[in-house]
Structure formats: C-alpha cells, structure tokens
Amino acid sequence: MDSCCQTSTEKLTTPLQCPVCHKKGRKIQLITIKALLQPTALETIHPDLTYAFCANSSCEVVYFSDKQTLRKDTLKVSVYQKDNAFDVPVCYCFGWTRERLAKAVQQYHHPIEQIQQQVQANRCGCEINNPQGACCLGNVTTFIRTLVEI
Incomplete structure (x- = not known):
C-alpha cells in the first residue's frame, strides 16, 4: 500500500460535484468510508459506486456518490473541515x-x-x-x- 502522505496523481484526481452544495469533491477510497462510518450508515453504502469527499465547511454532506449522500452525523469522528x-x-x-x-x-x-x-x-x-x-x-x-x- 502507498504511504498516505505521498502525492498520487491517480488516487484522488476525479472531481465530482456534491449534490447538496454543488462544490467539487475529490474521489475517496472506499476503505476510508468503511473505516469511519457508523455501523448503521455502513450498512447503506454501495461498494460498487465511486464516492467523493465534500470539503465545503457549510455543507452537511461529507461523502457523496451519484446515488447517495452521507452526512457528518453518520461518521464516528468529527470532520475537521466541518x-x-x-x-x-x-x-x-x-x-x-x-x-x-x-x-x-x-x-x-x-x-x-x-x-x-x-x-x-x-x-x-x-x-x-x-x-x-x-x-x-x-x-x-x-x-x-x-x-x-x-
């Protein structure tokens, strides 16, 4: 596995648009979502979808795909940006x-x-x-x- 602090041009280059705030998000690895979601939210994810991270501090959404949004209250931790x-x-x-x-x-x-x-x-x-x-x-x-x- 690559070091998390190494720059990768492949991993996180696909910009997606948050369906709530319409800001561009960055593609995120599914392992991150799996590690940080509360169990009830984890049961709802679609592993075959591409998810992105919304860094907009005024938006309640943390992760989103073209079919789903996951808000900050679904995470086990507080999100620095939010x-x-x-x-x-x-x-x-x-x-x-x-x-x-x-x-x-x-x-x-x-x-x-x-x-x-x-x-x-x-x-x-x-x-x-x-x-x-x-x-x-x-x-x-x-x-x-x-x-x-x-």
Missing part, C-alpha cells in the same frame, strides 16, 4: 487537535516537524483515520498559519 471546535483533530493519526496545535505553537514547539517525523517513520494511516482520506499535513500547516497571523 467542525470548528477546538477539540476536533487536525491530524487524526497522531491526535493533534486545534487546541494541542495552538498550545504547541505558543510554547515554541514544532508540531509539523513532529508529525513529519512520524510520517517518515511510516506510522501514519491517513487513508484510514482522516475523513478526507489524504494526508493531513496541509490542514496542519494551514491551521498553524492562521495562528501565527493572529
């Missing part, structure tokens, strides 16, 4: 919430470097743990930038 709470993970594999990142930055620690070390040690599992099914380092970097700009 929940602004401070206790929501930004990095799902290593437990870096907005709160933990903010504290680390205030204390002049380097959470990005710590996460990168874990990724380089082949310990990340973003394709299973992160609802967007991709590496979280972009989200972590963006969030830290917002802290520095304040």
Whole structure:
C-alpha cells in the first residue's frame, strides 16, 4: 500500500460535484468510508459506486456518490473541515487537535516537524483515520498559519 502522505496523481484526481452544495469533491477510497462510518450508515453504502469527499465547511454532506449522500452525523469522528471546535483533530493519526496545535505553537514547539517525523517513520494511516482520506499535513500547516497571523 502507498504511504498516505505521498502525492498520487491517480488516487484522488476525479472531481465530482456534491449534490447538496454543488462544490467539487475529490474521489475517496472506499476503505476510508468503511473505516469511519457508523455501523448503521455502513450498512447503506454501495461498494460498487465511486464516492467523493465534500470539503465545503457549510455543507452537511461529507461523502457523496451519484446515488447517495452521507452526512457528518453518520461518521464516528468529527470532520475537521466541518467542525470548528477546538477539540476536533487536525491530524487524526497522531491526535493533534486545534487546541494541542495552538498550545504547541505558543510554547515554541514544532508540531509539523513532529508529525513529519512520524510520517517518515511510516506510522501514519491517513487513508484510514482522516475523513478526507489524504494526508493531513496541509490542514496542519494551514491551521498553524492562521495562528501565527493572529
């Protein structure tokens, strides 16, 4: 299996349109959906369909296909892009919430470097743990930038 934090031009290139907000989504692996849906929602998926992730923060839909939408209340975890709470993970594999990142930055620690070390040690599992099914380092970097700009 490829490392979740390696760039792949094949895995996630098919843009699909969310039927609720009409924003483009990105194709997501079925393993991500299977890992993160609550059991009752898992029973409703169609494994033969192509699903995509909706990153629009104002949309309730997390995953969608041409026949189904799965809303954020069907997941086992809160979705970073859809929940602004401070206790929501930004990095799902290593437990870096907005709160933990903010504290680390205030204390002049380097959470990005710590996460990168874990990724380089082949310990990340973003394709299973992160609802967007991709590496979280972009989200972590963006969030830290917002802290520095304040």
